Amino acid sequence: MPFQPIEPRRLYRQIADQLRQLIQTGEFAVGSKLPAERDLATKMGVSRPSVREALIALEVEGLIEVRMGSGIVVIARESVRMLDNAPGPLEIIRARQLIECELAALAAKSTDPTLVPDLLETLRDMEADIAARTLPIRGDRAFHIRIAQASDNSALQAVVTQLFDERNGPLFQKLGGHFEREATWKAAVDEHRAVVDAIAAHDPDMARAAMSGHLDHSHERFSAGWTTPTDA
Structure with missing residues (x-):
């Protein structure tokens, strides 16, 4: 029998x-x-x-259901998707x-x-979608890709686009469904505005720090603990 490739298992998958x-x-x-x-941790x-x-x-596999304020309930023994x-x-x-x-x-x-007018337009798009109670992904995506385009490096543009579009995957969508709210998106717009202000001021250090802060906050928003009766 031929050997099969061995894939390293990511921690969350283990x-x-x-x-x-x-x-x-x-x-x-x-x-x-x-x-x-x-x-569990x-x-x-x-x-x-x-x-x-x-x-x-x-x-996502259909085995459990996370019920905010209630707990993590087993709803099936077999996965409906892998x-x-x-x-x-x-x-x-x-x-x-x-x-x-x-x-x-x-x-x-x-x-x-x-560059700066284009970035300000992405913020207006995000604010309009938030006001319409629509996920402001369109403006969010355009913001990050427009900054990548300013590098004049097509490889970096492609990497940023690919990583951002991972949001369309089932894990990201399910996670976002639990934690993305109007307040979190408004905070993201404010963080984007800080990046634009730094770019407009032609201050690389401030722009780097503003983007780092934005993505730090994004990570925190997704990794903040949800509250269940036994997790107070």
């Missing part, structure tokens, strides 16, 4: 695999609740954000941070007279 096995063997019956996120010796991504993966070994949402945000902070600094050195 956590999900263990929990899935416990569900399938009946350790956690359908209708029962899993331990709180905090308790302690028992498994991992971070709460890693547990968060694992639970989101199991929710996910590939893709990066988790929090991992993607950190990857973006490494790249986009430097791109913001480069943008602050740009002499393109259309």
